[in-house]
Amino acid sequence: MPRTTPAIARVAPEVSAAYESVIGLEVHVQLKTATKIFCGCSTRFGDRPNANTCPVCLGLPGSLPVLNKRALEVALRASLALNLRLQQNSRFARKNYFYPDLPKGYQISMYELPLATHGWLEIEHDGAAKKIGITRLHLEEDAAKNLHEGFLDSDRNSYIDYNRCGMPLAEIVSEPDLRLPGEAHAYLTTLKRVLEYADVSDCNMEEGSLRCDANVSVRRRGEERFGIKTEVKNLNSFRYLQRALEYEIERHIAVIESGGSISQETRLWNVAEGRSESMRSKEFAHDYRYFPDPDLLPVHVSTSWLAEIQRDMPELPTARRRRFEQEHGLSDYDAGVLTASRTLGDYFEAVLRAGGPAKASASWIQTELLRRLNDSGLSVEASPVPPAALAGLLAQVEAGSITGASGKKVFAAMFESGKSAEEIIAAQGLSQIQDTAEIERMCREVVEKNPESVAKYRAGNQGVFKSFVGLVMKASRGRANPQIVNETLKRLLG
Amino acid sequence: MIMTPTSNGHDWTIDSVREALADKRISARELTAEFCQRIERRNPELNAYLALSPERAYRQADYLDGLVARGEDLPSLAGLPLAVKDVLSTKGIVTTCASHILEGYRPPFDATAVERLERAGAILLGKTNCDEFAMGGSNENSAYGPVRNPLAMDRVPGGSSGGSAAAVAAGMAVAALGTDTGGSVRQPGSFCGIPAMMPTYGRVSRYGLIAFASSLDRVGPFARNVRDLALIMGTIAGGDRMDSTAAAVPVPDYVGGLDAPVKGLRIGVPTDYFAEGLNSAVREKIEAGISLLEQLGCVRTALRMPHTEYAVATYYLIATAEASSNLARYDGVRYGLRASGGTLMEMYRKTRGAGFGAEVKRRIMLGTYALSAGYYDAYYLKAQKVRALIARDFAEAFGQVDAIVTPTSPVPPFRLGEHASDPLAMYLADIYTVTGSLAGVPGISVPCGRTQGLPVGLQIFGQPFGEARVLQLAHAFEKAGGAQV
Numbered sequence: 007m008p009r010t011t012p013a014i015a016r017v018a019p020e021v022s023a024a025y026e027s028v029i030g031l032e033v034h035v036q037l038k039t040a041t042k043i044f045c046g047c048s049t050r051f052g053d054r055p056n057a058n059t060c061p062v063c064l065g066l067p068g069s070l071p072v073l074n075k076r077a078l079e080v081a082l083r084a085s086l087a088l089n090l091r092l093q094q095n096s097r098f099a100r101k102n103y104f105y106p107d108l109p110k111g112y113q114i115s116m117y118e119l120p121l122a123t124h125g126w127l128e129i130e131h132d133g134a135a136k137k138i139g140i141t142r143l144h145l146e147e148d149a150a151k152n153l154h155e156g157f158l159d160s161d162r163n164s165y166i167d168y169n170r171c172g173m174p175l176a177e178i179v180s181e182p183d184l185r186l187p188g189e190a191h192a193y194l195t196t197l198k199r200v201l202e203y204a205d206v207s208d209c210n211m212e213e214g215s216l217r218c219d220a221n222v223s224v225r226r227r228g229e230e231r232f233g234i235k236t237e238v239k240n241l242n243s244f245r246y247l248q249r250a251l252e253y254e255i256e257r258h259i260a261v262i263e264s265g266g267s268i269s270q271e272t273r274l275w276n277v278a279e280g281r282s283e284s285m286r287s288k289e290f291a292h293d294y295r296y297f298p299d300p301d302l303l304p305v306h307v308s309t310s311w312l313a314e315i316q317r318d319m320p321e322l323p324t325a326r327r328r329r330f331e332q333e334h335g336l337s338d339y340d341a342g343v344l345t346a347s348r349t350l351g352d353y354f355e356a357v358l359r360a361g362g363p364a365k366a367s368a369s370w371i372q373t374e375l376l377r378r379l380n381d382s383g384l385s386v387e388a389s390p391v392p393p394a395a396l397a398g399l400l401a402q403v404e405a406g407s408i409t410g411a412s413g414k415k416v417f418a419a420m421f422e423s424g425k426s427a428e429e430i431i432a433a434q435g436l437s438q439i440q441d442t443a444e445i446e447r448m449c450r451e452v453v454e455k456n457p458e459s460v461a462k463y464r465a466g467n468q469g470v471f472k473s474f475v476g477l478v479m480k481a482s483r484g485r486a487n488p489q490i491v492n493e494t495l496k497r498l499l500g
Numbered sequence: 501m502i503m504t505p506t507s508n509g510h511d512w513t514i515d516s517v518r519e520a521l522a523d524k525r526i527s528a529r530e531l532t533a534e535f536c537q538r539i540e541r542r543n544p545e546l547n548a549y550l551a552l553s554p555e556r557a558y559r560q561a562d563y564l565d566g567l568v569a570r571g572e573d574l575p576s577l578a579g580l581p582l583a584v585k586d587v588l589s590t591k592g593i594v595t596t597c598a599s600h601i602l603e604g605y606r607p608p609f610d611a612t613a614v615e616r617l618e619r620a621g622a623i624l625l626g627k628t629n630c631d632e633f634a635m636g637g638s639n640e641n642s643a644y645g646p647v648r649n650p651l652a653m654d655r656v657p658g659g660s661s662g663g664s665a666a667a668v669a670a671g672m673a674v675a676a677l678g679t680d681t682g683g684s685v686r687q688p689g690s691f692c693g694i695p696a697m698m699p700t701y702g703r704v705s706r707y708g709l710i711a712f713a714s715s716l717d718r719v720g721p722f723a724r725n726v727r728d729l730a731l732i733m734g735t736i737a738g739g740d741r742m743d744s745t746a747a748a749v750p751v752p753d754y755v756g757g758l759d760a761p762v763k764g765l766r767i768g769v770p771t772d773y774f775a776e777g778l779n780s781a782v783r784e785k786i787e788a789g790i791s792l793l794e795q796l797g798c799v800r801t802a803l804r805m806p807h808t809e810y811a812v813a814t815y816y817l818i819a820t821a822e823a824s825s826n827l828a829r830y831d832g833v834r835y836g837l838r839a840s841g842g843t844l845m846e847m848y849r850k851t852r853g854a855g856f857g858a859e860v861k862r863r864i865m866l867g868t869y870a871l872s873a874g875y876y877d878a879y880y881l882k883a884q885k886v887r888a889l890i891a892r893d894f895a896e897a898f899g900q901v902d903a904i905v906t907p908t909s910p911v912p913p914f915r916l917g918e919h920a921s922d923p924l925a926m927y928l929a930d931i932y933t934v935t936g937s938l939a940g941v942p943g944i945s946v947p948c949g950r951t952q953g954l955p956v957g958l959q960i961f962g963q964p965f966g967e968a969r970v971l972q973l974a975h976a977f978e979k980a981g982g983a984q985v
Contacts, residue, residue, distance in 0.1 A: 061609050065829050067602070067710040068589040068611060072744045100825050102871070104848055111828020166833075295871035297880060300715035300822060303744050 017259045025224045025262075027255040028232055029184035030141075033197060034175050035207040036148070036215035037080040043147050043174035044071030044114065051213050055153075055167035063172035065109030070301050071147075073098075077174035080206055081121055081145050082307065082315050084176055087204035087322055088140050088197075090125030092312065097304040098145070101294045106166055107150040115146030115177075117296045121305065127180075127200065128324075131192040138193050139181030148173035170214075176206070182221065182232065187251035194218060194247060203322050203348045211242050218247060223268070224258040233258065234268040238282050240275045250275040254282055326351055334364035343372055349386040350376075356393030362400045370400065374417050390424045391417070399427035411484040412436045439486045442494070445478075448486065449494045452477045463499055471495070512674045514728045517579040518621075521568055528561035528568075528579050528623065535581040535625055539672045547647050548657075548666040550586050552626035553593045560623045577735060578621035583673035585664045586627040587634050588614055588719065589708035593624075597710050598642040599632045601855025602836045611708020612743065613677055613719045613736040620735045625673055628663030632857045633827065634684055634712045636660050637926050638919065641859045646916055651693055652954060655913040658688030661722070665692040668722045675723040675732055681712050682815050683908075683933025685720035686945035690908035690957020693947050693983070695974060696722045697729050700964045701940035702747040704733075705740030711826040713819035714745075716937050726946065726975040730754035733967055749965050757968045758975040763797030765973065768901035772808040773932055779911045781951035786907045788985040789948040789958040789977070793905065796976055801901050805893040808935055810886050812927055815934035817870050817883035823860075824867030830855060862923065887938045894939040898963045903973055906932050908945040908957035932959060942967045946974045947983035958982065 042049055045062035061069040085092055099117035125140035150171035154164050178197065184190045198209040198216060209216040218241045223233035238254050241247045258268055272291075273282040321329070323345050330341035330351075345351045350371070357367045375396070379389060399420065403413040408431055419430045431437055439445060452474055453460060459470045478491045520526045526534075536554060543549050564578055584590060587597045589607035596602040610618070618624060631641035639647040639662025647662040649655040650670035657666040661678025665688035668676045678685040680698035689696025698720045709717055721732040734755060739748035769790060774783060794800055832838035832851030839850035856864070870879040897904055910929055919926045936943040941961050948958035958977065962970035 061607075064834065066589075066607065066609075066835075067595075067597075067605070067829065068607065068708040069609075070707050070743050070745075072742065102825050102828060104828065104831060106831075106833045106844065109829060109834060111831060112825050293873045295825070295868065295873075295876075297821060297825070297871055297876070300713075301711075301745065 017256050017263065021263060022256065022259050024226055025255075025259050026185060026227050026229075027187075027251075027258075028182045028223045028225065028235075029187070029190050029251060030182040030221040031180045031184070031190060031193060032219045032221070033178045033180075033194065034217040035084070035178065035201055035209060037077050037084075037174040037176055038205060038207055039074060039076045039080060039174055041074055041076070042172035043074050043077045043145070044172055045074075047172065049173055051215075053169055055165070055169060058169045059171070063109075064168055065111075071114060071299075073302060073305070074174065077145065078121075078305065078307070079315060080174070081143065081176050082312065083204045083319060084178070084201060084206040085122035085125070085143050086316060086319055087200050087206065088122075088125040088127055088143065088178065090122035090140060090143055092122050092307060093119060095119055095304050095306065096121045096144070098299045098302045099296045100299045101296055103292050103294060105149070106164070107152050107171070109150065109168065109171060113147060113149060114299055114302070116144035119304075120144035127193065127196055129189065129192040129196045131186070131189045136183075136189070138183045138189075141179045141181050143176055143178050146175050146177060147171070148175050182223075187248045187255070190220065190251055191244060191248045194244065199323050199347065203320055203326075205320050211244070214242070217242055220247070220251060220254075222251060222254045222258065224255055224262070233262075234270050236268060236270065236282075237272045238275055239272060239285065240277075246275055246277060249280065250282060253280070257282070323348075323351075330354075334358070334368070336364065336368050340368045340372065344368060347386065353386050353389070353393055357397045357400075360394040360397035362393075362397035363404060366400050366404070367396070370396065370417070374414060378418070378421050390422075391420050395420060395426055402427055402431065406438060406487065407431070408436055408438050409479075409484050409486075409488060411479070412438070415484075436485060439482055440490065442490055445482075445486050445490050446494050446498075448478050448481050449474075449491065449498055452481065453495075453498050460499065471499070474499070512581070512671075513725060514577055514580050514674065514723070514731050517581070517674060518574055518577070521564060521579045522574055524568060528564040529558065531579055531581065532557045532561040532623055532625075535623075535672065538670075539625065542650075542670050542672055545648065545653070546650060546666050546670055546672075547645050548628055548663040548670065548672060549583065549626045550596065550598065550629050550644055550663070551594050553590070553624050556593065557623045557625055560618065560621075564621060564623075575619070575621035577617060577731065580617070580620075580622040581674045582617060582622040582624055583626060583628045583664055583667040583676035584611075584614055584624060585630050585634075585661050585676070585678045587630060587679055587710045587712070588677060589710065590614055590624065590627065593627060595627065595710070596643075597633045598630050598644055599830075599855065599857065599860065600643045600837055601830045601852070605836045607708070609708065611719070612705035612740045612746075614708065616736050617677070617732070622675075628661070628667050628676060628678075630663055630678075631660035631684075632860050633710070633823070634660040634679055634681055634717075635823070635859050635863055637683065637687055637929060638914070638916075639663065639688070640916065640920060641857055643857055648916070649691060649913050652913060654915055655954070656691065656916055658691030658909070658913065660684040660688075662688050662691075664722050665689055665694060665696065668692070668724060669694050675721055675728055677736075678720055678722055679709055679712075680718050680720045680933075680937070681716045681819060682930050682937045685718075685722065686908050686933050686943055686957065686959060687930075689722055689945040690947075690955065690959075691913040693950070693955030694722055694724060695726050695729055695944065695946045695978065696720065697733065697944045697967070697971070698936065698942060699733060699737065699967055700942045702745050703749070703942065703965060703967065704736050705738075705743040705746040707740055707742040707746075711822075713822040714826060715822060716815075716819055726944075726971055726978050727755065727758060729944070730758055730971045730975070733971070737967070747965070752968050754968055754971050757972050760972050761797070762793070762973055762976045765798045765903065765969075766801055766901040767793055767798045767973075768801050768803040768897050768904045770803040770805040770808065770897070770904060770906060772805050773906040777910050777928065777931065778907065782907050782910060782912060782956050785949040785951060785956040785985060786905075786958060789982055790905055792980055792982055792985055793973070793977060796980055798973075803897050803901065803904065805890075805897060805935070807886060807889045807893050808931075811890055811935045811938060812931055814883045814886045814890065815930065815938055816866065816927055817879050818887060818938070820863045820867030821870045821880050821883075822867065824864045824871060827856075827860070827864055859923065890935055891939040894936075894941055894961070902962075902969060904961040906959045906961070908932060908959040912951055912954035912956060936961050940964060942970050944970050944974045946977055948977075949983065949985040
């Protein structure tokens with residue numbers, strides 16, 4: 007059987023409009039802990055291959071797993087953040103299959119008794135809010151990483167890095183409640199944000215701490231039964247996710263429209279080719295022979311411990327957004343932007359703590375800071391302008407020692423050099439001109455050079471006034487105090 | 501010529517060794533050398549040891565001799581010449597589980613039980629033979645040849661811990677560690693005429709015990725008398741942060757409780773254990789043993805344990821299911837044997853095909869089947885339910901009695917090769933031991949007379965974490981001449 011997919015006939019929009027897609031996501035997140043889930047090895051990313059290994063995570067004969075309480079705690083935080091119901095009893099099972107990245111020949115994972123079930127997450131898509139059900143959250147260990155490239159003998163041999171083996175993962179399975187690739191994208195974005203806020207995971211797709219597989223099917227609109235689904239793996243970027251879902255949905259419709267039927271199978275998203283490929287069909291599906299792992303005790307969470315976790319729960323994005331609106335008088339839109347990531351919200355609050363006025367801080371962060379961060383590809387944490395420095399600059403603008411226009415120039419220089427606002431203002435001579443005689447001299451010059459505009463103004467055209475102000479500001483390189491300029495011009499033209 | 505208490509050395513006990521060291525009647529180095537000589541003399545015919553660890557033994561001996569020289573206190577098990585079953589990991593010493601698949605494998609860590617014994621002063625002499633991955637009841641399933649019974653050279657020493665039992669019985673060690681999954685300590689103890697104990701599940705850490713069936717595997721000692729078993733139990737028992745199934749239940753003073761009176765203790769005799777299949781000579785000895793306990797003032801009560809007849813089937817479903825998963829890691833990728841193959845799958849197949857023996861393969865296949873989709877409920881899940889019923893039989897019995905007394909094995913030691921072609925007959929012979937394994941309770945086998953020169957073992961089960969009571973009864977029985985009934 008050829009492994010490649012036959013080319014897909016393009017589906018006409020009016021044909022695909024007759025179908026509805028049904029999507030569910032399985033998301034794996036690496037839990038933020040110092041050590042692995044069943045041993046004391048470090049979880050640090052990027053260490054020398056096999057540096058963070060021990061008999062337990064290497065699955066050496068006679069070694070035994072011991073559950074890291076911190077991993078459980080982080081998973082409980084995730085469960086609370088996703089409105090999941092904690093199970094009275096959960097336990098680990100063994101998922102048995104042979105692969106070199108799996109040193110015990112089985113993966114320890116919760117199966118018939120997951121940690122938590124029946125949760126939901128509210129997403130926003132196309133301006134509408136929608137609750138997406140979350141079926142379950144369970145704990146499991148990650149596998150090692152097979153290295154097939156990068157060695158002199160890679161044409162003949164493969165190597166294995168066991169650093170990742172035993173990393174703590176939570177698998178979060180959504181209900182098939184998503185109807186559009188865009189909704190799936192919104193779900194993943196919202197999930198990532200909530201998990202970052204709850205301090206559950208770094209959710210870094212590049213480092214693999216957030217991974218996503220999708221279950222996809224289509225059905226004719228109005229049909230109640232689900233169509234046959236395929237599972238698409240390797241959707242490890244927000245862009246691939248949407249692209250791969252669109253591809254897979256179109257493929258399903260094309261197959262059905264041409265009289266064929268979808269075969270239930272697992273498919274792999276090929277990033278380079280931009281298409282999904284058959285990985286294994288249902289007949290070749292593994293029989294994982296799950297059974298409860300006798301090496302680990304059933305997981306029991308005491309109500310007092312859960313209450314403690316609940317009490318120490320970090321603020322979640324929705325609550326923060328409401329608080330930004332109420333406490334700082336921000337618009338719903340501004341509060342939404344500033345809470346989009348936990349780090350940006352933290353930055354905003356740090357600026358306020360350093361004395362920045364709420365509205366100006368919100369506006370400067372959204373325009374000046376975010377634009378420059380985007381242009382230079384930096385994260386908020388890596389901003390060359392620390393929150394206190396931005397607050398310092400805003401104080402200068404507020405106090406009138408520099409104009410808003412100069413402030414923007416100063417900010418640019420701060421971003422480039424990492425220097426403080428004071429240093430730059432002093433060095434560039436940007437402090438505001440308050441001297442009324444000096445301003446009057448500049449105003450007179452502008453009035454004298456533009457007799458036609460003066461005539462228009464005096465004939466009743468108030469609109470030209472602004473152009474006088476603009477010319478004076480230009481002549482002062484933005485440093486003249488705008489209020490004094492206004493008053494002086496009115497007097498001279500009056 | 502080194503002075504020893506007797507010429508054959510059988511009379512060394514943990515206390516006599518420690519006292520001889522403290523009194524400078526013998527040095528730990530001399531003692532080690534003596535045991536190395538004994539092994540050299542007897543092991544070629546018995547095949548009890550697979551590997552010796554003289555460097556490690558002499559290093560420990562020198563440490564102990566240093567303590568003696570400086571007049572410092574000796575630890576509780578100072579100088580104990582110890583043999584360890586080859587399914588227990590020993591740092592830097594080849595540990596094979598008597599399998600070709602682990603040929604040359606040197607663990608980078610010690611099993612917790614081994615580490616605790618060495619810290620208490622034991623001298624590790626070497627690793628003992630056993631059935632491959634502890635699967636068997638005769639020690640004939642070893643990839644490195646069978647062990648012979650020192651009491652009857654044409655007979656098996658029992659299994660799977662046959663090498664450990666034989667080493668102690670032949671005076672090649674004063675004590676040994678074995679592992680008991682379905683009777684693998686108690687039955688070879690019975691066959692070799694020495695006391696042997698299976699502790700409660702969770703009483704001794706399994707860390708470093710190379711798993712056969714994780715929910716059943718236990719580390720247990722062999723010694724020449726019950727007091728030595730109690731000393732070892734006191735050292736190896738207790739919680740371990742490396743094993744979440746090792747319970748943090750406080751460890752009582754086992755030795756201190758040995759001489760407590762047994763008068764008035766209620767001993768239950770399950771009629772279900774004295775049914776078809778029990779050798780009449782064994783039955784006779786066990787009856788004599790129970791009479792001896794009655795003479796000591798114990799009160800005999802007849803019991804029904806109705807689920808006993810399902811124990812063997814239940815045990816072989818659960819044990820093989822877990823084994824099929826536990827033995828998946830031997831894939832040739834990281835350690836041990838690797839056969840060459842063109843593809844990954846071919847390498848797996850050839851490695852496992854060449855590395856495992858017939859009995860291990862049989863059990864992996866049985867267990868894989870029992871866990872497969874469509875069969876799980878009918879086999880594995882059903883077996884778990886029956887296991888709970890068997891445990892309930894025990895719990896109900898302990899509502900009426902303080903201990904349960906049964907034969908350890910339905911038959912005396914059999915001849916090498918006698919059952920080799922009939923695995924089912926071998927499985928059925930586990931009937932009296934697997935019940936306690938499934939129930940998780942502690943059990944001991946103590947010598948209970950001989951039939952035609954062959955030893956018989958009396959098994960005593962106690963309540964979970966009730967090792968003290970079991971040891972106390974076994975000690976009283978031993979002192980009253982149980983071995984000669």
